[in-house]
Amino acid sequence: MNCDCHARLLRIYSRRLRKQASIGKVKTSRPINLNLFSIKWPVTALVSIAHRVSGILLFLATALLLYLLDLSLQSEAGFRQAADLLASPAASFLIWLVVVALLYHLIAGSRHLLMDIGIGESWRAGKFAATAVIVFSLIGAILAGFWLW
Amino acid sequence: MVTNATSLGRSGLFDWLVQRFSALVLLAYAICILGSLALTPDLEYESWRAQFDMPAMRIFSLIALLSLCAHAWVGIWTVTTDYLNEAQLGRAGTLIRLLAQTVCALLTLIYLFWGIRIFWGG
Known part of the structure; x- marks a missing residue:
């Protein structure tokens, strides 16, 4: 499989993910919080x-x-x-x-x-x-x- | 794996095990030393020296020293890869981490050779 093919597949897949995200099925960007000063401390x-x-x-x-x-x-x-x-x-x-x-x-x-x-x-x-x-x-x-x- | 380039055994499972076994050794050594210190309030040089000159104690001390170095390295690797990385510090993250790890590795080696001299030299 050549690189072009990979890139195309990736584009198709990410487009599909975005589409799903826009109708609320999948979160494409999960929240990431690495700031230790803003999180709760149990x-x-x-x-x-x-x-x-x-x-x-x-x-x-x-x-x-x-x-x-x-x-x-x-x-x-x-x-x-x-x-x-x-x-x-x-x-x-x-x-x-x-x-x-x-x-x-x-x-x-x-x-x-x-x-x-x-x-x-x-x-x-x-x-x-x-x-x-x-x-x-x-x-x-x-x-x-x-x-x- | 590139992400494991600076871990102790190049394998998470190996490092995990080393961390646990060295922890047990260090726990035993700490109890031994703190216990003997607590039980002898008026410590004298002669008995202190004799304690570390015992062959069994020399071996125990050396094993504890090796455990300390391995344990420290796994711990430092864990902490530095968690906080000194590109996600936390931006593009300079990797460079900063490698610098910090270099300093810590040097310090670990100094402890190792210094400790060997204390326990086995002279």
Whole structure:
């Protein structure tokens, strides 16, 4: 089949689609909305996007964690240097944020793993589990705060 | 498939599986490290060092490191192909995505070699 033939078929088909659309049978242009700021945010969507954001944060924070691990394992002096660094308010707040992102990512990720094996896939269960993810993460954040300070 | 050129295993199913298995490894490693940190409030250098010098821990750490890199790459691929594309950013989308992916790939490799040095060097 040559290209000309393809193009003709395509024209015929699109003309037919337009005709059907004009009499209300088929929608040729389905609504597409990719603007994240104009769509509704049910709790499941919130938990999902936060999982992504926390993942990116953790990816960047890995540099900090590897640095601290490297320093703390180098020598007695390095260990104390890392401990002193963590004792400063700014650094300990940063570490708290990283721990919270990690806890959140782990909890929200566990929900995904459970859904992969068929647990909590319905809308009701999904919504409940998403709320549970937020509650557990908040508890984790508070516990991490107590642990660090 | 051109759309899969930057995915980890060139196959959605492979990437999906890698994402899940590495997630389990990282969950286990995080529980192990956070748990041991939480259980030893007065951590000393000697015990901290000894913990990472154990052969089993060295292997576990290396597997976790490899999992981290694979997991991060699949995640970054997913996020960058979702948001840094021509539908979202216009014609420069592909270029921006490839640039971002290059930076992330470099960072992932740095983490990998740095981590290997920490866990197995010296």
